[in-house]
Amino acid sequence: MTDTEKKYNIAFVGAGNVAWHLAQAFTGAGHKVKAIYSRSTATSEQLASILPEAKPVQSLDFTGSAVDVILIAVPDAALQSIAFKIKVAPGTIVAHTSGSQPLNILNLVHGAQPAVFYPLQTFSKTKTLDLKQVPILLEAEQQSTLQQLELLAQSISTKVHKVDSEARRQLHLAAVFACNFTNHLLGVSQQLLQEANLPTELLHPLVQETIAKATEQPPFQVQTGPAIRHDNNVIQTHLHMLQQHPRLQELYQKLTESIQATQV
């Protein structure tokens, strides 16, 4: 068996969207997901039921289980308190999957090799994804830990990067702008279309072309619209149209100012 064929025994702490996709991808790549812990027994049972060797577990003490890697896929806000409770055999790799949390939050896990295994994608259980194209960002203090995780990551994705905690934190911030905030604006846009009884699909080609353009050229350089044209008649009309939505009016104003203040 070559190194790239090495198969791992894996446990998950957390059974949400991230665990759901990773656990299936690992299984598909020949690794064994042995145990799944979740605060909610129902969700850990649900995930375990679709994996051949997995058992739902109700304890965070993994000292007796023969696992090589424990992946913690829990909400950021729960990570610290969960990490504090995990017990492992010395040398077990314990990796969290968070974009915003530092590596050293896992120093709380006694005897573990702390690491980060961050899949840079938005997951939902109902939507299948090609993980091969999803960047996986790794971090570990120990070179040997990093090498192990690289083999594991490369078995499910072609885009594996080493990124330290500070850069990952900035990447997560960038993702909030590019994805979470963008999604909200698409929601606002849909709401405005619905108010005018217009089909929401009408804007899909325009949105798709906007995104295609912005991934081919620097977005600031291909900015269009009334803000960058300093078209005050249109801007004032739009602000007037939003007077029943003071929150959206303010968003419009701030985004317009930001576009106009951007140095290209």
Next chain:
Amino acid sequence: MTDTEKKYNIAFVGAGNVAWHLAQAFTGAGHKVKAIYSRSTATSEQLASILPEAKPVQSLDFTGSAVDVILIAVPDAALQSIAFKIKVAPGTIVAHTSGSQPLNILNLVHGAQPAVFYPLQTFSKTKTLDLKQVPILLEAEQQSTLQQLELLAQSISTKVHKVDSEARRQLHLAAVFACNFTNHLLGVSQQLLQEANLPTELLHPLVQETIAKATEQPPFQVQTGPAIRHDNNVIQTHLHMLQQHPRLQELYQKLTESIQATQV
């Protein structure tokens, strides 16, 4: 010759991105673009040079030219003053291509059949586009004018809609949120990645998945990220990270508030 095969003689006022794409699409569909007016002789000559029958013209008096349809594709801010100067033979269809301007702005063109022919897409000269998939939004007072424009529009696009001025204005506002503002956020995100020396392609799969999700399901219902989770630790860290960028800090704050205030 059936009605759907009817070919039109067309003139353009304006030779920018919109005229560039429409004129080529019309020519490809067998219509004749006869004349192109632009304030800049260089751009009208450039566009005319790639069309078999088109001549650059320096007058807005079309009373002597045998054109069926005049399309005004100029910046919104210039539309009113340009319309005021156009002279046409009685009954000529004069359509503007603006998303934000009302039909009746063309009442200034004496004797014309005013109309709107609004292609809902973002155009740049350097990027070819499949116009067949671009929604074209039509408006006219006269039923006969609308029918003529429908034939013309259907010859280049499969997505032709009749939309009145008020709904079109709201659509344009929605497009500013979905496209112009979204593009700006993608630019901000790229700037943040560059500051951390991270490759900007890293976020492309996440952006593409976000957009795919938001076109399949209502965006407000699939919102993710620290704002919707009310994850104040992460939000405060992000605001702190943006302290060198007060404008972006304010945008982050307003968008977070808007996400949290949205009723789903």
